[in-house]
Amino acid sequence: MKYDVNEKGYYGEFGGAWIPEMMYANIDELRRRYLEIIESPEFKNEFEQLLKNYVGRPSPLYFAGRLSEHYGTRIFLKREDLNHTGSHKLNNTVGQILLAQKLGKTRIIAETGAGQHGVATATVCALKGLKCVVYMGALDVKRQAPNVKKMKMLGAEVVPVHSGNKTLKDATNEAMRDWINNPEDTHYIIGSVVGPHPYPDMVARFQSVISKEMKSQLLEQTGSEFPTRILACVGGGSNAAGAFYHYLDDEQVELIGVEAAGKGVETSETAATLQVGLPGVLHSSKTMLMQNSDGQITEPYSISAGLDYPGIGPLHSYLFKCGRAKYLAATDEEVLKAALLLTQKEGIIPALESAHALAALEKLKLKPDDVNVINLSGSGNKDMETYLDYFGY
């Protein structure tokens, strides 16, 4: 396939494994073994069973009638918010925990921003009885207290990270340091399509179940597996990678990623990496990054902690560069409005992250016959405080 990662871990000029030698043994083992493991019938069977009976898949594809009427088009929602733990994150952690077991690892580490990936990791560690350590920026620990408590109840150790801006990037740095210091018994479950090869490809494969289901659900509901366009929010980009995956070669399907503009892409308070970034190397991957002219990574900002990251997965950098996918950005304000609209038109409260994809509907010329699929990556339960503060209920 044209958009597949190559054998060196690159999508065009982006990707690779820019790892310090201390990580070589672990990454090399993963690189050599991940395909053989995840393609084996035994693994596939276990993975599919867990997706079905534990995660609750397939997630529904829901025709949003009143929202469609509002925009004068046809809108479908892929309901990843209905997965166990409330987001698409569990698809990946279920896959990676099975992989970690096959590799004989007994200790799991993860980074988390909003806490969704942390909860999804702590959940599968409880499921499999593995030790779990989650790194989380000290600021996020404060901002996302309920998720911290959930992780603790699930038996995970949550380590607050006090370096840098005390958010997702710093948590990722600390998880990488942990892995360097524990190279033998530990597997690092990265939560997005970022990091060194093979992570971006591996995580995209675990998330690809989203677009696989979409195809058969669309065929059933519309008579064609091909929608006009697919919209998904992008931080690191794992839900978008999953939603785009099986459509990458179907060039007639428009793919749209929506980044977090924060207070606006023209301000310094933004997380829209593709709009303001340049190619560079961070977290062992060559990709688009928010940085200054000296190559120092700058601090991102978004109302949504899950998109608050100064980089983006190398697949997205490539799709952006070659034009296969289009990337827009939505501001905090646009996102809050879009979230309220969905809530009151359909009775679904979306995660702040997912509301970025909804906000993009305002920016497109939509025709009545268009089929628009929004990947609703997560539930708004974790964001109630932000919503209540803003809308004043």
Added chain:
Amino acid sequence: MKNRINQLFESKKKNIFSVYFTAGFPQLNSTTDIIHELEKNGADLIEIGIPFSDPTADGPTIQRSSEAALKNGMSLKLLFEQLKDIRKTVKIPLILMGYFNPVMQFGVAAFCEKCREIGIDGAILPDLPLEEYELHFKKDFEQNQLHNILLITPQTPEERIRKIDAASGGFIYMVSSASTTGTGKKVEDFRQDYFERVEQMNLKNPRLIGFGISDRATFSNACKFASGAIIGSAFVKALEPDSGLKTSVADFAKSIVL
């Protein structure tokens, strides 16, 4: 002119004392003072750290010094500016050490040329892996007589050590244990079989041992297994700002030199 790193290893086979510090720490303009004071007090080789916002292979001490240096206003451009006359006074080999992204934004070819112009003898870029180096950047380094110093760890397989040895000039940086810098693990705790195993491989390059070397005892122990050793975090921790700077550098160096 022959590369100063090669000259050093030819003239001194044992107890080579190499020191790392972060440029721009404790003060923006500490760089040249620290280099002069280290040379005066017995350092054989100096690694000048280019601070980076996200030093993933470093422990708390170098994270803090990097953050402080960036806050002080340090950048790669400014560092080259501070070092432009360094060869008028300093004879020992100098190495720049840092993460790849600032070098990439400066331009790898421009970086290598600037190093030659100033008289920098080598670079250590831990997140520039062997494969990328050989494929894309080796030419730039070699054209400018700049050694790219590569790392090996206890987990590096023998075959890969051979490849790293073949691609290296100057010396091989032997990471004493799988760890970030400044973790407080002592060199005595490390498995000596790794040091001995590598020693018996008869590599073409000499070796220096780094990570976990913090005082004279750990330094002299590491020196038994290689041409010398590198001290980083312990030195950075010992640096005092302002008037105390020169004294703290001198005192530390004297406490190590064998």
